[in-house]
Amino acid sequence: MRPPQHVRNSVRGQAGTCHLASRFHAGRRPQTRRGGAIAVVRESTERELLGWIEAGERRIIVFGHTPFCGTCRVARRMLEVVEQMNPEIDIYALDLNFAPEFIQKYRVRSTPSLSVFEPGTRGEPRTAYAMQSVPYLLDFIG
Numbered sequence: 001m002r003p004p005q006h007v008r009n010s011v012r013g014q015a016g017t018c019h020l021a022s023r024f025h026a027g028r029r030p031q032t033r034r035g036g037a038i039a040v041v042r043e044s045t046e047r048e049l050l051g052w053i054e055a056g057e058r059r060i061i062v063f064g065h066t067p068f069c070g071t072c073r074v075a076r077r078m079l080e081v082v083e084q085m086n087p088e089i090d091i092y093a094l095d096l097n098f099a100p101e102f103i104q105k106y107r108v109r110s111t112p113s114l115s116v117f118e119p120g121t122r123g124e125p126r127t128a129y130a131m132q133s134v135p136y137l138l139d140f141i142g
Contacts, residue, residue: 041079044092046099053117061091061141062125064099064113075112075131082137089141116141 041063052060063079065072079091096103096111106115106125114137115125128140 041076041083041091041093044094046094046102049092049094050102050105053123056117056119056121056123058119060117061089062102062113062115062117063091063093064096064102064108064111064115065093066095066097066111069111071131072112075114078131078134078137079114081134082141085134085138086141114140 044062049060049062052058063076065076076093083089083091094102096108096113102108106123106127108115108127110129112131113127113129114131115127117123117125126140128137131137
């Protein structure tokens with residue numbers, strides 16, 4: 001049995017943008033992914049993130065990944081769902097291939113990784129390496 005036409009079109013990227021993402025993130029400039037879906041987890045540079053973390057003024061959530069990691073792709077999709085469910089959460093993706101200082105300073109052991117830097121904690125993150133499920137990630141991020 002074939003899926004309905006609108007489902008087949010959305011898989012091919014012809015259905016347009018995700019209404020949840022556009023409603024929750026109206027103030028952001030969304031990045032599009034292959035297939036036309038909105039990618040709400042934004043890529044960031046090591047220098048930019050280290051500056052924000054050292055300033056310690058706000059909560060920073062860093063998703064450490066590498067481009068050819070299949071588990072990282074699945075984790076990124078789960079984090080996009082988390083961000084759509086909680087619009088006040090901002091998650092920044094960091095390609096760990098280009099972040100040797102971040103890896104060394106925060107002792108990143110593997111990918112994918114999710115590090116939560118709270119203000120006032122002197123840059124010591126809570127880090128998770130197993131992205132078990134969306135409810136687990138919601139609980140971990142808090």
